[in-house]
Amino acid sequence: MVRNPERRTALLDAAIDVLAAQGARGLTFRAVDDQASVPVGTTSNYFPSRDELLRQAGEYVFVRLTPSPEAAAEMLAGPHDRDQERVLMQTLLRHAEADRAGYLALFELRLEAVRRPQLREAFAQQFRANLDQIVHSHVEGGFPGDRTTAVLLYVAMSGLLLEHLTLPGVLGEEPIEDVVAALVTRIVPE
Template identity: 60%
Template sequence: MARNPARRTELLDAATDLLADVGARGLTFRGVDERAGAPTGTTSNYFRSRDELLRELCDHVFTRLTPDPAYVEDRLQAPPTRELETTLMRDLVDRAEADRAGHLALFELRMEASRRPELREVFTARFRANLQAITADHVEGGFPGGPETARVLYLAMTGLLFEHLTLPGLHAGSEAELAELVASVVARIVPTGPET
């Protein structure tokens, strides 16, 4: 089995972009090789099966979409208010727009899990861990509202991102309208003060 970590990352990035462009049914080893500009057979040297590639893609995409810890630390210097939560959700939308393929790949992985029970458990565990981390960050960070607030905000923002990335302009035709929409979502979910 090949062990070049940089090449493995290149292949996973190419697979992410391919998954976003053509969906899970079009994700083939040959397609990943072509997208990565690698010789035919390279992907099969790194991944034993398509299922292994999909499982590794799930972790890779989450890692790829994780914000820079220094940037997050800087943001969290402000008091944990509804206003900061709005800023963080706007940052999430900005990151989604900056790496549209990464977010679309996550949606594709969800769809693949809905069709493939053998992948569903793995994907569900990864998404559950992400939700638990988000909830812990919200609660331990002292943001208004408790765990349920974090969960509802997660669900609302997931829906907003899905709509925005798959049907741009459906709900917001400009950056200002999108920023207003995000602020509206946060205002309706996150209380102004401590948990009520």
């Protein structure tokens, strides 16, 4: 197997873009080669099977969407109150809008995980770890509310992002930032 970490990352980024644009059924070695602008056969040199490409894309999408430790620390700076929670959720929204393809690929991979037990297991573990980190950061960070508050924010923002990124405008004429602010106001106690 070829070992060039930069090329592997470029291929995984291309796979994420293919998933976002064409769905899991469109994820082929050839499609990734084309998206990455590499010679035909390059992707198959890095990934022994389509299942392995899906699995690694599933792992990589979390890396791609996770803010750097510096950015995360900056987001958590300041008072841990409801207003800061609103800022955090609006920052998440902007992050999702900036990497729409990454989030669309994540949604597509979630659907593919329904049909693939190994992918489902890996995704469930990763999502559980993310949720545990969110709850820990919320509760131990001193934000208002408890574990349930953090879980409700997670579920509400997941649904909001799905609606906003897949069917823009469905949530109405109100600016999406205002919808996020209302969501936080209703879920997070003062």
